[in-house]
Amino acid sequence: MKLFSLILHEILGLFIDDELLALGILAVVAASAIAATWSPALAGAVLLLGSLLAVTLSSIKTIRKL
Amino acid sequence: MIISWATTGPAVTAAFLASIVEVVEAFTIVLAVSTVRGWRPALIGTGCAILLLAILIATLGPLLDRVPIHVLQLVIGVLLLLFGLRWLRKAILRAAGILALHDEASAFARQEATLREADGHRDAHLRWIAGLTAFKAVVLEGLEVVFIVIAVGAGRGLLVPAALGAFAACALVLLLGVLIHRPLARVPENTLKFGVAIMLSAFGIFWTGEGLGIDWPGQDLAVLAFIAIFLAYGLALAAVLRRSVSRETAQ
Numbered sequence: 001m002k003l004f005s006l007i008l009h010e011i012l013g014l015f016i017d018d019e020l021l022a023l024g025i026l027a028v029v030a031a032s033a034i035a036a037t038w039s040p041a042l043a044g045a046v047l048l049l050g051s052l053l054a055v056t057l058s059s060i061k062t063i064r065k066l
Numbered sequence: 067m068i069i070s071w072a073t074t075g076p077a078v079t080a081a082f083l084a085s086i087v088e089v090v091e092a093f094t095i096v097l098a099v100s101t102v103r104g105w106r107p108a109l110i111g112t113g114c115a116i117l118l119l120a121i122l123i124a125t126l127g128p129l130l131d132r133v134p135i136h137v138l139q140l141v142i143g144v145l146l147l148l149f150g151l152r153w154l155r156k157a158i159l160r161a162a163g164i165l166a167l168h169d170e171a172s173a174f175a176r177q178e179a180t181l182r183e184a185d186g187h188r189d190a191h192l193r194w195i196a197g198l199t200a201f202k203a204v205v206l207e208g209l210e211v212v213f214i215v216i217a218v219g220a221g222r223g224l225l226v227p228a229a230l231g232a233f234a235a236c237a238l239v240l241l242l243g244v245l246i247h248r249p250l251a252r253v254p255e256n257t258l259k260f261g262v263a264i265m266l267s268a269f270g271i272f273w274t275g276e277g278l279g280i281d282w283p284g285q286d287l288a289v290l291a292f293i294a295i296f297l298a299y300g301l302a303l304a305a306v307l308r309r310s311v312s313r314e315t316a317q
């Protein structure tokens with residue numbers, strides 16, 4: 001049982017390492033979904049630029065922590 | 067033909083390279099187990115893990131066909147973004163010299179020391195711990211391989227080519243591992259991880275967009291453009307972070 005809970009924890013860890021990054025990505029996808037109802041081109045730009053911004057902010061946060 | 071290769075090529079390459087990274091990591095632990103406790107517990111643990119992975123694939127695989135394609139693309143796209151950007155962040159921080167580089171030789175030494183620490187236990191107990199260690203390593207790394215194959219292949223019916231890419235990686239690593247019988251420390255794992263992170267992030271953007279109903283300019287060729295954008299941005303960000311950290315250290 002302990003092994004399976006460990007495996008589940010590790011699986012979750014595959015996708016969520018830094019909470020800020022994970023939340024940022026989900027926020028970007030949500031913003032892109034809203035934009036898609038209005039303009040698909042804008043939605044694409046939000047998705048791509050938002051993802052790059054999320055990685056940048058998460059990396060800067062890690063450096064500041066060190 | 068060009069359009070078909072635009073997704074098939076990156077999908078197979080991503081599955082192949084990502085699988086190399088994961089299989090090398092699993093191999094290091096299985097090799098440490100076999101070095102300390104012999105091949106028997108290492109092979110039993112590995113065999114049980116492969117059986118569990120096969121059962122998972124056989125059970126969950128057919129369910130993928132029942133999920134509407136747009137939902138599948140969106141879910142897989144978001145998971146790929148979470149997975150790929152997490153790898154990309156780490157790869158950028160490693161390239162900038164902020165995080166330590168991954169080293170298979172030290173991972174092997176750490177695992178070997180952990181297994182030797184258990185020397186006070188009974189022999190049967192030691193074999194159990196060793197088998198479990200191999201099982202856990204192969205299940206965890208194997209799950210990542212399975213996820214990557216599904217993620218890069220399921221959205222466009224490329225599961226078979228992606229799985230073949232992963233299978234080729236497993237065969238290559240096992241062949242090299244058996245031949246040299248040491249941790250594969252010379253595999254440029256950090257560079258590979260950077261490359262794989264870029265490809266997975268590019269696929270994540272592509273599938274998520276497709277799932278949201280975005281018609282990417284150039285259709286499938288957009289994946290190649292995303293790869294180029296993530297590569298350029300990742301390298302630039304790593305360079306900027308490296309410079310800013312070295313400036314702060316100098317002050």
